[in-house]
Amino acid sequence: MMILRKPSPLEEAARLSYPPREWDLYAEALTYQEHSKFGREKSREDFVHIGQLRQNKGLISSMTRHFKVYPEVIYSPLPQIVDLLGEGVSLEEAILRRRSVRAFSKKEMPFEVFAKMLVFSYGITGEMSYDTGDVQYLRASPSAGALYPLEIYPVVFHVEGLQPGLYHYNVRDNAVGMLKGGDFSDFLVDICTEQEMVREASVVFLITAYPLRTLRKYRERGLRFLYLDAGHMAEHIYLLATAYGFGACAVGGAYDHEVERFLGIDGLQETLVYLMAVGG
Incomplete structure (x- = not known):
């Protein structure tokens, strides 16, 4: 309200x-x-607030622990980032080829390509340290303030070695775990306003955000940054899909509350921000 x-x-x-x-x-x-x-006068207090966070040990500690893990879920490790380097087309060629693809063929996606979609879109690629001794882990795509408010839930249809179902990407441990098994293609087509391309995809990525991860630092303006962050990450998925012979398409029309109930999230502390279908 x-x-x-x-x-x-x-x-x-x-x-x-x-x-x-x-x-x-x-x-x-x-x-x-x-x-x-932002304005020179209107935002002065916001800038002071952002600067003061560098001395707020409690908040820094909170900001460096932004990893969601389901304790009851058995996660399977993905290949390490150094083992996923190589192959694919050049970045320049991937940019030239990239299009929003809206027709798929239920092509099976190699597990290694699936892993690359996750690791090279939002996986850990480095770290930085604060004076407090806390370590902030850096990801493959940029994020405002290195706060990384996003979570990725792949809905797998046709991925080598994986049963169909809803999964969660555990960034901290670079692993995926199944939250619920089953063929959810009919359900996703329904909640994606009858977009049939979803049924033929290899995988659909449901991307959520924890707004407070960003709002604590950037206040009201932080809401903009959630969607910028999601766009940065999604472009990585677009280019990775193109580089490895697949296509991708963002899905803008979806019934948010129904997706959030499917994920078991409240829609407030964690909220849906993006859907992306990937297939061959």
Whole structure:
């Protein structure tokens, strides 16, 4: 629910710049966009807050432990990053070839390619240390403040060596674990507004975010960064799919609450932000 308050002069100016009917239709989204902009005076307190985090040991400790693990799930290790290097086409060629592919053939994806999709999109690739002694692990794709708010849940249909089902990528241990088994193709087509391409995919990646991981540092503006982070990661998946002979397509039309219930998340502390189908 949106909190009612008196609009700022900037927000009022923004409202007046749109045709009244369009402003009424999109008022909440446009108000947020305007309200979350940085300005020299308006954002001074935000900048001070961000700077002070470097001295907040408790928050730094929290920020460096952003790894979701299901204790009851048996995870299977993925190959280490050094063992996945090589092969594929060049980055330049992958960029030239990349398209949103909306027709798949239930092609089986080699397990190594599946592993690369995860490791080279959001796996750990380095680390940095704070003065407190805490270590922040760095990932394959960029993230605002190195906070990494995202989680990846692959829904596997046709991947070598894996049973169909819903999985979770355990970034900390570089492993995948099955959360629930079964063929969820009919279910995903239904919740993805009857987009049949989902049924023929090798795997569908459901990507969620923990907003507080980013909001604690960047406040309101941090909500923008969740979607930027998801876009960075998704582009890696696009290029990796292209490099290894597969296609990918982001799925914008999905029933968020139904996906979140399927994942067993509350939609608030952890919320759906992106879906991507990958297949051959």
